[in-house]
Amino acid sequence: MIRALVLILLLPLSAQAGTLAAARTLPAGTVISATDLRAIDSARAGLSDPSQAIGLQTRITIYEGRPIQANLLQAPRLVSRNQLVRLSFLRGPLRIEAEGRVLGDGAAGDLVRVMNLDSRSTITARVMPDGSLLAGR
Structure with missing residues (x-):
């Protein structure tokens, strides 16, 4: 009797209703939209909230x-390796802008290495939500 009760209690946990699955094949780098998702019943773990x-x-x-x-x-990548970007340096009232080449991928808020194309020096800058890079803070 106890075995049957344990089995009944564990049975609903074996399948998760409403697990999100891909509605189509999503290549690497795809930004997910609501049309890319569908709910399925699955024993495999996954997200349930779109x-x-x-x-x-x-x-x-x-x-x-x-x-x-x-x-x-992952968070969407705003800058990619070898991309040319506007690089801003801020320190107090001083603002310097230059063109740079990103040396790695980055999402908003990430720190990435950037080569200043004028001086050929490499610095670290933060990726801003608009895709620009900010150094010096």
């Missing part, structure tokens, strides 16, 4: 029907 996935970018390809897990997603 707001946890919408607006994020896939790290790897997620195939159609596969549950979407948080570790497969």
